[in-house]
Amino acid sequence: MEQGDKLLLWGLLILGAWCGAVSMVEAQGYWETVVNNAGIATMHAAVTHYGNVVLLDRTNVGPSQLNLAPGVCRDNPQDRASTHDCTAHSALFTPGSNDIRPLFVYTDTWCSSGQFDGSGKLVQTGGDADGLMKIRNFSPCGGGGCDWVELDGGLQQGRWYASNQILPDGTQIVVGGRGVGTVEYVPANGRGTYDVPLLYKSNDAQMDNLYPFVHLLPNNQLYIFANRDSILYDWQTNKVVRDYPTIPGEPRNYPSAGSSVLLPLSANADYGNVEVLVCGGAAYGAYMNPAGQTASQTCGRIAPLAAGAGWAMENMPMPRLMGDMILLPTRDVLIINGAGGGAQGWGNAVDPVKTPVLYKPYNAAGARMQTLTGSPIPRVYHSTANLLPDGRILVAGSNTHQFYTLTGYLPTELRIETFSPPYMGANRPTYAAVPGGLKYGGGFTATVKSAGAKNIELNMVSAPFVTHSYAQGQRLLQLEVSAPAAAGAGAYDVASKAPPNAAVAPGGYYMLFPVADGNVGYASWVKMG
Template identity: 65%
Template sequence: MGSGSMRSSWVCILMLILSILVIRDQLPELGAPVLLRVQAQGSWEVVVENAGIASMHTAVTIYNTVVLLDRTDIGPSQLPLPDGECRNDPNDETSTHDCTAHSAVYDIGSGTIRPLFIDTDTWCSSGQFDTDGTLVQTGGDNDGFSKIRTFAPCPGDGDCNWVETGTPLQNGRWYATNQRMPDGSQAIFGGRSCDTVEYVPSKGAPVYIPLIANTNDAQNDNLYPYVHLLPNNQLFIFANRDSILFDWNTNTAVANLPAIPGEPRNYPSAGSSVMLPLSGFNGWGGPEILLCGGATYGAFLNPAAGLPASITCGRIAPLDAAPAWAMENMPLRRNMGDMLLLPDRNVLIVNGAGNGAQGWGNAQNPVQTPVLYNPNAAAGTRFQTLTATDIPRVYHSTANVLPDGRVLIAGSNTHQFYTLTGYLPTELRIEAFSPPYLFGARPVITDAPGELGYGQAFTLTIDGGNPDFIDLNFLSAPYSTHSFSQGQRLLQLNTATPAAVGGGAYTVSTTAPPSSVIAPSAYYMLFAVSNGVPSTASWVHIG
């Protein structure tokens, strides 16, 4: 072979190595296999050209529909209410007579948008699904400050709508956080000028939380606190840079944790947070919290300065004997990003800006490149940049995992009202991002239970994929708003060796999570993940 041919061969080999990047998808985890797979970068698709509203609150229902919710005190939206219906609200500071919708349902299958009627202002409110799949939505501004609203979902062709309950919150809540609890209640933490927790249904008078009060500053960096239910039945609560372990049965702090290094991390400085997946392989122990991004202190007070966003992530095991934050750098600076637990147990970081802070007109330099974080990789090798979107998503944008494994991205409005021109206009398009794991042969769940009790043994039938590399993962349906998915949770089941049943199908036996502390009673998406590629989820009620 001549030297020219040899050079050509080596060039081909080098190009092949560069174009097919084979990396470890995950490290062994207590018996879980090691797998090598080809990495893609993902793809984007606009699924709705004009939803009519910019959704600042988004949640996926058990009927494979998506609730979109904006504030009402914003003037007319681009989505008319049906049949000449109008909202007459003498307390509305912008439009007391409004014939447009400020909430809607997106049907994933048909791609249609159905307007919903909501009466009181839901600006910067909070929410969580109840045990029966009803979305409970709390607080807001103005006449919505003390409201509790419910949305009992229905199939896409149904006529379900919002209901304003007659029972008010005891403390008005604006910029609060909801967490579904093991006893079926919802705990509601914080809010602007509100340093308490209360429960819905009520358990008595609201209880003062010193952490929330003590972490306030000139920017109010303690809003939308991060709350995670730990497997020891305590809560991890984070505000600004500080965090505690909280006993919700006695409503007391039982431990103060170290402050995270660097910038403030809650609204309006806006990092994001997840509890990393819990696993039945290690008895549901060893919880870890991941917190990424934020804004330089002063970015909210002086938005013209364009101060840089944080570039760091912190990770802590809050139940360790001596908890400490382990810090590492992201590939890109980011604030007001959204962090999502994906069905393959990786973390997606998407949306946000590289400078400024949350608030009207405070963000600059949109970050349009998502980042994938592999929690099981070694430090220094955990991040991977993915395909960028063409659409900036900054203040008041959301992200939710869909049952088909895609990620729905909605909203973005950095203006007080709908402003459809100029810099960072109000965004009415809805996108779906297909992560890298959707570019492979997908397993199919052909038989799954619709209801499970705690600790109940059950068997799934799966068609396709590789039974030697199979995971079964429950993923909650959280309430996405202001860079935090309230109630987000992923549970990896401890599975037995699959058994072939013919025709490429096989069964996998496992047991449901053991208690409402591990899996608060609710509907979950059950994904079968083979070779790192997820099935379409089956909705399963646990509890």
């Protein structure tokens, strides 16, 4: 198999029991190493609407193992490690062919943030050193002509460890950052920076308010979570609307590194049954005094638009920090990557957690967690996980060292894997016809091939910017669908309706997945708005 062996991990396949072993494996998912050496460590990752994946590390680490195009070098007198560098610190990965194409990024993107805009352009903000106030754009393409463009105009304040969220008006709000208690907008459109009291209140001795969790709610307001506290924020007036109770347990943001998702929004509830999930974290002080303290084992759920909103707590099967949480096309949540103890930071991770957990939000409390097949490769600090249009999860990165360290305990990880969840069985649906563009509230029909299907869903998933255990801008929408109407040859016409407005689904590209009786097909990219 090209570039790696498929790792069917749930026992050895015995030739005489091949069929039974395969069905056990599929029930738990399977892993494949698709690239043995990507050349760069993947600190940030984002899937473009061409289906390829932007991989991004940082500069100021010296040469990577991926050369830039012949004759292309980065000459930056401000670089701390190598002022003349002919290697790449960003790349474009193409699933299927598994090709890696080097990209050219000039300023330091260490611990930066980002999001796709309505045109599908990746807008990337901040970083460290000469990247602190930079704005960079990547306009994706299907060929070899696209690359990073660094803008002349920058941010109003330096943003290091900030979070971005695209808004209904097409701009992005940039929230917080190291030593920064404000928000700003990109493009600013005449707006300045605005204080957010939560970001000052939550800034403890080890700065547990970095990479705050920011979710756009369908009422056009923002849920912002930092450390252990959270608010409802009106971005149009830049006012705090509501404070929420403190979540029990440990700090949840960088460097304590829990994760968070806005649970799927459904047309069946008029996109109004809103819940936020926060899982994992680290013991307070684990960053300042690294001694391998055990990570948090708890998850909390809150309904931020409900009267009397409070936290409902439950336990994961194992403690975890630095876990990535991914909304799956089945409307479940995958918790993947991470460590059982320590904190984010150089050399602080202990006890890598290699086993993903499937979280089923619609099950009763106590029956929501299922462990899946584990990978042999540890993925801790500076690792990523992204949903691909074919339903697989792309897993890359892991570097708990300041520079590339390819030997010893938890070395810098240059391999790229995919994880195929259990929903990728033999009976996957396909599209015979699907629209490429959707208008708010507009009806459309998709033709789905799936022999004998009893229930078909059309679930629309954004492509987030993933970094530091948080997928910025991630959301999933279960669309309104009619009962499937037989269209012949095992196909069904499914009448549906697009989301009602940009507060439910900000403009841009989404993966529209057909899901038939729990089996997930290959997504089609649709442009919303």
